[in-house]
Amino acid sequence: MSDASTAAPADRTSSELDGRVALVTGGSRGIGKAICLALSARGAAIAVNYASNESAAREVCEQIAAAGGKAIAVGFDVSDPEAVDAGVKQVVAELGGLHILVNNAGISIDALLMRAKDEDWQRTVDVNLKGAFACSRACARHLLKARTAGRIINVSSVVGEQGNAGQAMYAASKAGLIGLTKSLAREFAGRGVTVNAVTPGFIETDMTDAALQGDARTALADSIPLKRIGRPEEVAACVAFLAEDGAAYVTGNVLRVNGGLYI
Numbered sequence: 001m002s003d004a005s006t007a008a009p010a011d012r013t014s015s016e017l018d019g020r021v022a023l024v025t026g027g028s029r030g031i032g033k034a035i036c037l038a039l040s041a042r043g044a045a046i047a048v049n050y051a052s053n054e055s056a057a058r059e060v061c062e063q064i065a066a067a068g069g070k071a072i073a074v075g076f077d078v079s080d081p082e083a084v085d086a087g088v089k090q091v092v093a094e095l096g097g098l099h100i101l102v103n104n105a106g107i108s109i110d111a112l113l114m115r116a117k118d119e120d121w122q123r124t125v126d127v128n129l130k131g132a133f134a135c136s137r138a139c140a141r142h143l144l145k146a147r148t149a150g151r152i153i154n155v156s157s158v159v160g161e162q163g164n165a166g167q168a169m170y171a172a173s174k175a176g177l178i179g180l181t182k183s184l185a186r187e188f189a190g191r192g193v194t195v196n197a198v199t200p201g202f203i204e205t206d207m208t209d210a211a212l213q214g215d216a217r218t219a220l221a222d223s224i225p226l227k228r229i230g231r232p233e234e235v236a237a238c239v240a241f242l243a244e245d246g247a248a249y250v251t252g253n254v255l256r257v258n259g260g261l262y263i
């Protein structure tokens with residue numbers, strides 16, 4: 001069995017999370033990858049979850065190891081509760097505990113309501129909402145044991161707060177995630193465990209790649225008060241803040257990372 005306290009990235013930004021273990025769902029790419037790197041740079045040992053892209057998850061682990069940190073890749077579909085339970089057991093067995101859960105894995109299937117299919121609704125809700133529910137439940141015992149170091153951080157979306165035409169399924173799942181966040185914040189508060197959400201706006205990743213090309217990109221950037229698309233690292237910095245001891249009195253919160261798109 002490995003010891004999380006040996007994690008000590010050479011390029012660390014702080015030692016705030018020394019000895020802590022973080023599971024980041026969807027850590028293989030985009031925002032999740034940036035979160036893995038940010039938490040590792042603060043000293044946490046990282047379980048990098050992925051759905052199918054094992055090589056990308058292993059690359060994240062190698063990047064963390066090259067910086068002197070510790071990470072393992074753990075493949076499971078967050079929408080499959082049995083697979084989630086097995087994955088969480090693996091994380092605890094290999095990294096020696098679990099203090100921080102970041103429910104980041106998500107998909108976006110866009111369609112106007114009249115063209116939306118039942119199976120697309122089901123898959124969106126299964127991954128984005130049931131996934132966070134299943135992961136939170138599987139991790140709960142370990143997070144409660146971590147007491148004031150325990151954290152759940154859910155990656156919702158600006159779309160869950162303000163809605164978006166053509167994204168009803170995605171928006172509903174992300175709004176549901178905010179309800180889950182607030183309820184679990186109340187449920188876990190007695191043990192000092194905090195539960196918060198971040199709501200990114202438009203962030204440069206594979207998910208938004210198609211929408212962020214050419215004139216559409218310029219128009220989109222113009223509609224954002226800070227006049228630019230966000231970077232995964234900017235979301236990761238907010239997640240890292242919520243994971244640190246300095247945020248121990250912040251719970252049930254929704255932290256907007258959207259360049260002022262929704263205020």
Ligand SMILES: NC(=O)c1ccc[n+]([C@@H]2O[C@H](COP(=O)([O-])OP(=O)(O)OC[C@H]3O[C@@H](n4cnc5c(N)ncnc54)[C@H](OP(=O)(O)O)[C@@H]3O)[C@@H](O)[C@H]2O)c1
Nearest residue numbers: 026028029030031051052053077078105106157203205207
């Ligand atoms: N990009 C944005 O502008 C934006 C804005 C607001 C909110 N968000 C939210 O931020 C989160 C990350 O988005 P992103 O833009 O970084 O997405 P992305 O680049 O498409 O990456 C998605 C990640 O989720 C994983 N994943 C997908 N389905 C999964 C499943 N069923 N089980 C486990 N992992 C799964 C993927 O794993 P594989 O690599 O194995 O496929 C990948 O690591 C999502 O929840 C998204 O809704 C994004």
